[in-house]
Amino acid sequence: MSDDLEHLDRDGALAEALGPLGPVTRRRVLRTLAAAGLIGAAGLAAAGAADAAAEPQGDVAILNYALTLEYLQSAFYNEVERIGSLTGETARLARIVGGHERAHVRMLLDVLGHRAVAKPTFDFHGATDSQNAFVRTAVAFEDLGVAAYKGQAPRLASPTYLEAALAIHATEARHAAWIRHIAGVLPAQSAFDQPASATHVVSVVGSTHFIVGRTQAAGMPGFTG
């Protein structure tokens, strides 16, 4: 499995869009991600010694992992819309895709109820400030989202959750193709899309420093969108 950063971040989009950021130790990044619900406490403990074993265990943990990725995506599109840095087809994409990501957040909150992790706080470090930075980051995000859902879908026990995850998975793939087309790269790069483990996704997201903390609310009961 070509489960590496180079494969997922083919165009170096995340790396380039983020530019030089302040040095943050891996340990601190992992702590932030754990607080944000992206990895479990067991994963954090394991990551201290090795970079393995961060896979979410059980449907609730998997759905919370998905929820955190959707929080991240929807915050990204929300912010770029608020700033108004996009024009034309790219602005249209951000509006429509952002709506989908917010819908995914609501779907997952509905399913998880009081078991849902809280929404983290984000800092996109300039990735929402210009059309170019936005497009490159969105390509990386959407391709990563496809791979992340694909990595977890076969691990879900509930057929109902599986159907929901696959419905989102295919939509993320459509988003990825659309933004890639706008970016001028092939919408469908290869005949087979490879999955990504949570360990890998966490390390990519961690490298962006987009997740900076967690809101005070412990869980989000009664969240209505």
Added chain:
Amino acid sequence: MRIWQGAQLAEERSEAVEHTASRRAVLSGASLVAAGIIVGGVGAPAIGSGSRLGDAEILNFALEMEELQAALYEQALQHAGLTGELAQYARVVGGHERAHVAFLRQTLGSRAKPAPAFDFGDAVTDPDRFAGAARVLEDLGVAALDGQAASLTKPSLAAVATIVSVEARHAAWIRDLLGEPPAPTAANPAEGAARVMAAIRRTGYVKGSA
């Protein structure tokens, strides 16, 4: 905006429930095999006779979708005089579909059914008709694979999942070329086998066994 999105989601969910119900009805009997006979003209008996379809039947169902798509692209590239990005689309996506066919044939081994004969009419001679046909078959391919996912064993599901998102990318690409929304809904709908078979029949592209 939020209310509208909520309503859309609710609608998609009820649609998904309906699809699930129809799929379960299909999967409870030999309907898919019967439909397979209609579509493929191949009267191969079901492998396994339980109340659920086994991986082999589902992968053969996927194989036929991929054969259909691969043939469309191959013939259109020969006869439709495609130019520009539509020609690039057909070359790239046609290559993917051939790779999917090869992968599924290899996975199925001796259980793989022969490809039926196809007749695409003007969908492989007229570029606009081709683009429309590709859009229909790519959207259908995503829905068909997702509709069977819950019935697959986990290893087969993991394998099919590497294909289904590529089909979704194809669907988004051809929709974009046609000026249609590449991602029309937040939750991509799945389709039960009976609906997929009916949709394929309506195209008239499948003529019988090879």
